[in-house]
Amino acid sequence: MRSGATFINPYMLMLCISIFICMSIGGYFVFVREADAFRQLEKLDVIAYSDSAKTFQGGVYLVQGTMEELLQAKTGLGKLVSLSISTSKGVILIPVLIPESLGGFNLQKGQSLKIKVKSIDHGLLVATKIDKS
C-alpha cells in the first residue's frame, strides 16, 4: 500500500496555488485598482457648481448621484441627463452629458451613478467614466 500515490500531487498543488495567486493579482488590478481610480477624483462641489458653473470649466470631477431624467438626446453628441445630488442645502439637480463614445448605457430614473466628469464649455459636465453603483 502505497500511501504516497494517493496523496495530492505537489506540483499540481503548486500550480493551483500559482494560478490562484495570479488570479488574485489580476483581480486586484482589475477590480481594486479600478475602484481606487474614482477615489482619487475630486468630488464636485455641487452647491458652488449650481451657483456658477462656468467657474468649473476645464476641471475633472467625480459626481455621484441619482439619475433623474433625460433632458435631451442628441445624435452624435449623446444624452443630457439630470442627476439628483444630495447636498447640505438639500437636493440639487445638475445636468450631465453622457457622450455616445461611452457606449450604450441603459440609464433609468433612480439609478445611482458614479460619474467621472469633465467640465467643458459653459461649465457643462461631460461624463468620461460612469460607474453604476
Place this chain on the structure above:
Amino acid sequence: MKILKATYLLAFLTVQIPLLAQNNSTNSNVRESGSFNAQGSIPAINANSSSAPLGASPGAEVNPDGFTWDGKSFKVTDLKILDSKFSAYLNEPEISYAEEKDYAALIDKINEGLDVYKIRGKNRDLLISEVMPLLKKASRSTRDGGLCRSIYNAVGTDLQAKDASLGKKERLKELEKKVESLKWSMQLTAQSGTLAPSGSKAAADDENARSVKYAFLNDELQNTYAEMQAITKQDLEKNGDARVALQRVVVLAFLGRRFDHVMIGSSIYRMMYSDGAGEVKLQQKLIQEAAENAKQLRAAASFATSESSKSIRGTNYRQDEKTSSRAESGIASVLPGTTAIMDSVTGAKLQIAAAIPDTMTELEMVSQEAIDQCNRYLAAVHGHLDQNELDNALQRIQEAYAAGENLACVRSFPREKKQVLWKYKNALKEARTGLAAKDLGKAKDAIFNVNQMTSDNPLSKEGSDIGNVETISGMHLAKAKEAASRGDRETMNAELEEAGKAWPQNPALASATAKIVDQLDKQSQGKNELRKLIQQKNYKYIYDEKARFLASASEDEKLLAELNEALNTYGSALGFAQKVEELTKRNDYFGAWETADEGVRKHPENADLVKIRSDVAIKVPEFVKEVDRGRAFELKQDPVSALCSFLAARRLYPNSANAKEGIEKNTSQALAF
C-alpha cells in the same frame, strides 16, 4: 262828383291825422308779409309796418323811415306823435256831458240862428244882434279852443272895414262934385274971352293965359281922379282882406277837423258876402305870395342896380323924380338855400291847399259828412264793444278819432270803454313787438292775452303758427345735439343756425347751445386727456372712464383705435388678475405666481398685477427664487447654471411653465458648443 270829392277830402283829413298805427291790426303787414310758413320762419314784422294810417293797408309801402301811402310820405316820428296822441285820448277822461251839452247847445243855437232861410233879408243886423253874442259866449268855453273867438274877430274885422268904407263913400261923393266943377271950369276956359282980332297981341296973350289955366285945371282933374281911384281901391282891398280873413278861419277850422266851427263860419260867410258859394282861392293866393316872395328875395340878393330919372312937367314947375330899381341880372343869390326852402314851404302849402274844397259850400258839406261819419263810427264802436269785438272797436274809434277828434261824439266817449280799448291796444302791441323781435315766447303769451280779451283776435293765425315754429326750432335743436354727440361740428353748426333762424329767442336754444359747446369742450379735453393717459399707459384709469373716453374719441379713428387697444390691454391684464385670484383660491400658489408673472411680463405697466405677483411670491419663495436665478443666469449667458435653477424650480413645481421653458431653452444653449 261832389260826394266823391267829399269822400276823398275826408280820407285826406284822415291821413293827415292818422293814427296810429300799431293798433291798426287788420292793416298789419303781419298777414301780408306773412308768414309763418312750413320752413319755420316767423313773419317779418317791421315795427313800423303796422303804422299805416287808417284804411291804408292796400297800397301802403313801408320803408325804414316810415311809409308811403297814396303818394304821401309819413315819417315814423309823425306816427309816434299821432300814436301818442291817440293813446292820450284813450286815457284821458271824457268831457263831462253837462259841459259838452252846454257847449253843444250853444253851437246848435248859433247854427240855428244862421239858418239860411231864417236870416233872409236881415243879414248883418241879425248877425250882430243874435249870433255875435252867442259866439262870444261860446268862445269862453273850455271846449272851444279859441275858434269861436277867431270867427268873432274875423266878423268884427269885416264890420270895421265896412264902417270905414262909409266915410270913404262920403269923400267920393265930394270928389265927384269937384270933378263936375272942374269939368265945367275947363269947358269955360276952353272958350276965348277976348274980342281982340285974331293974330293981334291981345289975342295971343289971351290964348297963352287960357292955355296955362287949362293945364292947371287938367292937372287938378287928374289928381282928383287919382284920389277917387285910390279910395275905391283901398275900400275894396279892405273888404277883400276881411273876407279872406274869415275864409282863413274857416279853412283852419276845417284842417283842424273842427267841423262844428266850419259849419258856423261858412254860414256866416254865406250870409255876409254876396259871392254865394264863397270861392276859396287859396292856391292862387299861395302862388301869388310865393312869386312875390321870390321876387323880393331875388331883388334883395341881386348885384346890379340901375337908376333912371324922368321929368314930369307940372303946372309951373319941373319936378324931377328919381327912381331907383334893382334889376335882376341872372344871378347868384347870396342866400342860395333860401329859394329852395321857400319852394318847399310853398309846395307844402299848395299840397294842403289842393285838398281844400274850392268853395265854402263844399267845406260845409264835407264837414257835415265828417260829423255824420263820426257818429256812425261811434255807433259801430258801441256795437262792437257789446259783442266783445275789441279789434274792430279799436279800428272804428281810431277812424272816428282821425276824422273828428274834436267832435262831441268822440270827446264824450266813456272813459271806461276807452280803457278797455287801451288795454287791448297794449296787449296787441306787445304781441306785435314779440312777433317782430321773433320772441315767440313773449308773443305767444301776449297773443293768448289778446285772445282772452277779444273775440276777434287778429293774431289768431300767428298764434297757431308760433306752435309750428317752436316745433321746427326744437327739431333743429335735436339734430344739432345729435350731431354734437357724433362730433359732427359742421352739421351741428348748421342745425343750430337753422334753429336760431326759426326762433332766435328760443330759451332752449341758449341752454342747448351752451350744453353742446360744453360737450364739445369736454370732448376736446377728453381727447387730450386720453392721449396723455395712453402715453402714460394708465390703462386702469382709461378703463374706469371708458364711457367718457369712448365718447370723446368717437370722431377720431386713430385715437379710437388706440383707445380700443388700451382697453384690450387692460382687459387682458384684468384676465390675468382674475386667473391669479382663482388659482390662489385653489391654493395653487405656484400656478398663481406663474400666471401673475406672465401677466406682469405682458403688462409691465399694470401695477395691480405687480402687486398681486408680489403678494403670491410670498407663498412660494423658493420657487420664485429659482426662477429668478435662472433668468439672471440667462442674462449672464450662463446656460448651465440657469439650467440648474430651472431644474430646481421644476423639482419644486413640476407643472411650471417657466421651468419647462427655461430648461428647454438652456438645454439647447448648453449643448451648443
